[in-house]
Amino acid sequence: MSAQDFSTSVAYFSMEFGIDQALKTYSGGLGYLAGSHMRSANALNQNLIGVGILWKYGYYDQTRKADNSHEVMFREHMYSFLEDTTVRFQIEIDKKQVWVAVYLLPSQVFNTAPIYFLTTDTDGNDAWARSISYHLYDKEATIKVAQCMLLGIGGAKFLEINNKEPEVYHFNEAHAVSAAFYLYKKNKNLEELRKKIVFTTHTPEEAGNEKHELNFLLNLGFFGELTLPEVISVGLVEGNVFNHSLAALHVAKKANAVSKLHGEVSRKMWSKYSKICQITHITNAQNKAYWVDHALEAARLNKDSVTINSRKKALKTILFKEVADQVGKLFDPEVLTIVWARRFAGYKRPDLITRDIERFNRILNNSKYPLQIIWAGKPYPFDQGAIDTFNALHNLSYLHPNMAILTGYELALSKKLKDGADIWLNNPVVTREASGTSGMTAAMNGALNLSTFDGWICEFANESNSFISPITKSQNDLARDQADMKNILDKLEFEILPMYYEQKEKWNKKVLQSMNDIVPFFDSNRMAEEYYQKMYN
Secondary structure (H helix, E strand, O other): OOHHHHOOOEEEEEOOOOOOOOOOOOOOHHHHHHHHHHHHHHHOOOOEEEEEEOOOOOOOEEEEOOOOOEEEEOOOOOOOOOEEEEEEEEEEEOOEEEEEEEEEEOHHHHOOOOEEEEEOOOOOOOHHHHHOOOOOOOOOHHHHHHHHHHHHHHHHHHHHHOOOOOOEEEEEOHHHOHHHHHHHOOOOOHHHHHOOEEEEOOOOOHHHOOEEEHHHHHHHOOOOOOOHHHHHHHHOOEOOEEEHHHHHHHHOOEEEEOOHHHHHHHHHHOOOOOOOOEEEEOOOOEOHHHHOOHHHHHHHHOOOHHHHHHHHHHHHHHHHHHHHHHHOOOOOOOOEEEEEEOOEOHHHOOOHHHOOHHHHHHHHOOOOOOEEEEEEOOEOOOOHHHHHHHHHHHHHHOOOOOEEEEOOOOHHHHHHHHHHOOEEEEOOOOOOOOOOOHHHHHHHOOOEEEEOOOHHHHHOOOOOOEEEOOOOOOOOHHHHHHHHHHHHHHHHHHHHHHHHHHOHHHHHHHHHHHHHHHOOOOEHHHHHHHHHHHHHO
């Protein structure tokens, strides 16, 4: 595309941005995706800026208690590389005037589009108002909605008063939908409003979309100065329930899901609503320039499997130093290494392959085909079920010197894990993973995907580049999980391990095929271009 194709001005609103290890403004996949989008927007010289929130304590720092169980630590973060714009203005939240300060991440710092970060942790605010921008996804409902208002209303007002109003407002998830009500009050013309807004949905289940009682939001000032009939009409409100995603689908000119399968699921999920916008799909991608190991990439271009193998062993050695430092275990770079690393959530089933514990133990103790396995990821800090799963895996790892559970899954550790993995394990419940992206960057770095057939994998995987678990038809959750577990362990025990140790040429061919197939479609430059083609222009 020519530079002219990127001339439409866009403001990209996101609750999180995964830009650099030094900037704690993300929790997981949504942030990683936004970070890649910002890098590609900069590389392509697109007329796009980011709008986010400067989280004082980030998501949280993941550490360990004295007994090595999961520990949540909230630590204040300060950033000398952000520029104070000196812009200060007020928005009304819960009948209080709340001051907002704005900081800029300039493009040259991390090679991204410019990103403006809003914070209420500034002079003039009381303790409650300051706390709005303390914790990403705060557990307290009023604060969490206030955060959405800060992003949406605060972001829109900032752009307005600083003469930065874009032609397109892009809501990455529905967190910023309050901006639509702020914008609507100007001329109260819904059709004109729709010309300005696009919406990306990442949630593949209707029940997973955030909802609140209408009166609760009205009392907080979520809809600004609009009357109740206007709120109901613009927000497509049903009864006393405001559905954030449904409202976003109503005020946007177009929406997109984040994979082909997710597009099909989303259109079916929202099909009963006749007044919503068209839902297309733009498959997620990650920024290759940021994530790829350049020695591996050079070897890929030269079709040099010998160098790929030697470089992978060197990268595994780097990862295994992290393993040794964290858990006191010495892993061997010659041994097949599996990694499961992403946000700990129930539908992602982090412990799935351990549920047949006898078989799991047998595979890990097989001296003919040695195996090492690493888990990493952050549970939501107040999701006790996910924390219990993390701790149970750690407790199990005491029995196996070749099993490790790592903490601190952020950008830096994620890079080490993608570099060092031979197999990237991904086993969500099918149709529950809108896209997923971690396996993309793993594949860029010579790891093979072992996955259920969900999300982006459906557009990538085949027998020549991945190991795919057959789709389970059972509607019973327990039977489904057992079938998926058995299929994955069968793949591991009877196909992957023998191939790695006894059919090296076949293994090398599969790795090279995977590395070739992942580019260029799953590089975020394609994704950023597609947003202009399908959504902005």
